[in-house]
Amino acid sequence: MHRTTRVTVALLFAAWTVDYVDRLIINVALPSIGETFGLDHGERGLVVSAFFLTYALMQIPGGLLADRYGGVRMAALALLLWSVFTGLTAFAWSFTALLAVRLCFGAAQGLFPGASVSALSARSVPEQRLTANGWMQSSNAIGALLAAVVGSALLSVWDWRIAFLAVAGLGLLVFVAVVRWMPEPLSPDLTGPRRVAGGTRRVLRSPAIWAFAVMFFAYDVVSWGISTWTTSYLVERHGLPIGAAGMVVVGPTLLGAIGIVVGGRLSDRFGGRPRRVVVPSMIAVGVLLFLLPRMPSVPLFVACVTLLGGVAGLAYLPCFSVPLRSLPAALSGAAAGVILFGGQLAGVLSPSVFGYVVEHAGYTTAFTALLVGPAVAIAVVLGVPQTTEHFLRRFDGQPVRDSAVSPG
Numbered sequence: 098m099h100r101t102t103r104v105t106v107a108l109l110f111a112a113w114t115v116d117y118v119d120r121l122i123i124n125v126a127l128p129s130i131g132e133t134f135g136l137d138h139g140e141r142g143l144v145v146s147a148f149f150l151t152y153a154l155m156q157i158p159g160g161l162l163a164d165r166y167g168g169v170r171m172a173a174l175a176l177l178l179w180s181v182f183t184g185l186t187a188f189a190w191s192f193t194a195l196l197a198v199r200l201c202f203g204a205a206q207g208l209f210p211g212a213s214v215s216a217l218s219a220r221s222v223p224e225q226r227l228t229a230n231g232w233m234q235s236s237n238a239i240g241a242l243l244a245a246v247v248g249s250a251l252l253s254v255w256d257w258r259i260a261f262l263a264v265a266g267l268g269l270l271v272f273v274a275v276v277r278w279m280p281e282p283l284s285p286d287l288t289g290p291r292r293v294a295g296g297t298r299r300v301l302r303s304p305a306i307w308a309f310a311v312m313f314f315a316y317d318v319v320s321w322g323i324s325t326w327t328t329s330y331l332v333e334r335h336g337l338p339i340g341a342a343g344m345v346v347v348g349p350t351l352l353g354a355i356g357i358v359v360g361g362r363l364s365d366r367f368g369g370r371p372r373r374v375v376v377p378s379m380i381a382v383g384v385l386l387f388l389l390p391r392m393p394s395v396p397l398f399v400a401c402v403t404l405l406g407g408v409a410g411l412a413y414l415p416c417f418s419v420p421l422r423s424l425p426a427a428l429s430g431a432a433a434g435v436i437l438f439g440g441q442l443a444g445v446l447s448p449s450v451f452g453y454v455v456e457h458a459g460y461t462t463a464f465t466a467l468l469v470g471p472a473v474a475i476a477v478v479l480g481v482p483q484t485t486e487h488f489l490r491r492f493d494g495q496p497v498r499d500s501a502v503s504p505g
Contacts, residue, residue, distance in 0.1 A: 098221070101280045102229050105220040108275050109213050110236040112176055115267045116209060117240025118247065119183045119202075120148070122264055124325050125248035126257040128332055133257070134192045138329075142452025145325050147196045148203035149444030155207025156441055160215065160434020161297060162208065164427060168216030169279050171208055173272060178205035180268030187258035187265075210437045215430030218421065219282035224365065226421050227414055231361020234413060238354030238406075241324065245346040282426075300431040305482055305491040306420055310439030312375070312477040313416040317443035318470035319382060319409060322463075323349075325448040327402060330460050335395050345399050349406025356410020363411070364418035368484060371415035375478040378412040379471035386471070390464040412474065416440075423485040443470075 098106075123130070123145065131141045163171045182202035189195035213233065221229045244264075251260040300306055324346070331342035360374055367373050385405040392398040420432045447467075454463040482488035 098225055098229060099283065101283055102217075102221040102225065104278070104280050105217055106229055106232050108271075108279055109172070109217060109233045111271050112172065112209070112275055113213065113233060113236035114240040114243065115176070115264075115271050116179070116206060117237050118244045118264050119179060119268060120206060121241050121244040121324065122248040122260055123148075123186075123199075125245055125328055126252060126260060127325075128329060129252060129257040130195070134195065136192060138452040138456045139449070140192065141329070142325075142449035144192075144195060144199060146445050146449040147199040148206075149321075149441055149448070151200045151203035152207040153203075153438055153441035153445055155204050156211060156438035157301070157431070157434040159208040160211025160430035160432070160437075163212035163215035163430035163434075164297065168212045168214070168219060168430060169275065171212035172216055173275050175205055175208035175212060176268055176272045176275065179209070180265050180272065181205075183268065184262055184265035187261040207441070211430040211434035214417075214421070214433035215426070216279070218426040218429035220280065221283070223422050227361045227364040227418050229361075230417065230421065231358045231364075231414055234361070235354040235357045238350040238357065238410070241353075242347055242350040245328075245350070249341075297428065297431050300424075300428055300435065303491075305488055306432055306435050307439075308477055308481045309416055309420060310436045312371075312439070312474055312481065313436050314439035314443045315470045315473035315477065316409070316412055316416055317440040318447050318473075319386065319467050321444045322447040322451045322467045322470075323402065323405065326451055326455070326460075326463070330390075331395065331398075334460055335398075337395065345402070348399060348403030352403055352407030353410040356407045357413045360411040361414040364414050365422075369419040369422055369488075370483045371418050371481065372478045372483060374415045375412045376475055378408055379474045379478075381408045382412075383468055383471040386464060386467050390461040415478075419482055419485065419488045423488045 127141050127144070130136070130144065134140075136144070159171065159175070179202055182198055182205055186195070186198050186202065189198055214230070217229055217233060218226060247264065248260055251263060327345060328342045331337045331345055337345075360378075363374050364371070382405060385401055385408065389398065389401050389405065392401050417433065417436055420436065421429060424432055451463045451466075454466055482491045
């Protein structure tokens with residue numbers, strides 16, 4: 098990869114890592130937060146889903162703003178704002194106050210994903226874009242791992258409020274690094290035009306892009322259901338201490354990071370063609386989901402959820418592969434925003450629905466219900482465009498025209 102691409106990946110890797118630490122530490126702290134405010138399972142699910150509501154709603158505006166004002170500028174703004182709200186979480190005095198802070202936190206983080214994709218697209222060539230995104234997005238798993246490790250360590254010694262104050266400072270450090278060291282974009286001759294006449298409107302109206310959004314929704318039904326409730330399941334069903342239960346995510350997150358990188362490389366090697374990765378991956382995920390709550394011991398549960406994390410990770414970037422390879426950098430923020438909106442809508446629904454099912458039917462039924470995710474993903478991937486040629490034909494049949502150049 099070009100040096101500009103490598104530096105950009107490194108900086109955005111750090112930003113995404115902090116993004117996930119700040120976002121997912123609440124999963125480890127959820128049992129303690131529930132005790133502090135006297136919350137049942139449904140209310141705990143709402144604490145998580147409150148974040149995803151505003152996070153999902155900001156995906157498309159975040160992508161549009163990144164394409165308009167520059168990916169780096171919007172990514173830095175998001176990083177600063179969400180760090181502030183992470184710190185404010187520690188000062189919540191009631192369930193209502195906690196929900197309000199999580200809503201603001203979600204809105205701030207919602208600006209970031211489309212901005213990061215836009216910034217990287219302006220600093221990478223299309224033929225390597227999914228590989229670069231794979232390395233950047235592998236940070237999600239590392240961030241989840243750090244959230245579990247740091248959160249478990251802090252919660253073993255101090256109150257959950259201290260954990261949120263501690264991780265808030267990480268975002269401010271990465272904010273300074275992004276502002277200071279992010280390189281300039283590559284030439285538009287390499288990345289495609291930085292401004293496209295009428296392109297944003299066409300992205301928002303494209304059935305093909307919305308189909309990829311539905312596929313990402315299906316992927317994230319599984320992802321957020323598992324990541325949100327695994328710790329609580331092990332504490333409540335198997336009696337593990339919260340610190341030990343939080344550490345269980347180490348295996349799934351590490352293998353998930355590898356899966357994301359491999360999925361990105363395969364997407365570039367296959368020239369898109371997401372069904373080659375998504376179909377076998379989601380079949381395996383479905384089998385593992387059925388087995389997961391039926392594992393008779395904690396070690397077997399850990400082995401099953403670890404394998405599930407790695408196999409599911411393979412399907413992450415194929416949900417973006419064809420649009421990001423096919424569209425110019427000027428439209429990457431908008432396209433990523435639409436697709437990410439689908440995934441984050443699952444983040445709104447999956448944790449709260451899972452909690453509701455646990456409350457009324459138990460964990461085994463709740464885990465089994467997540468099978469809807471693989472089923473929908475397979476059904477959708479069989480119908481989406483598989484190559485750039487097919488995607489552009491489905492996009493709207495019109496050539497993409499260059500317009501005035503704006504900063505990347």
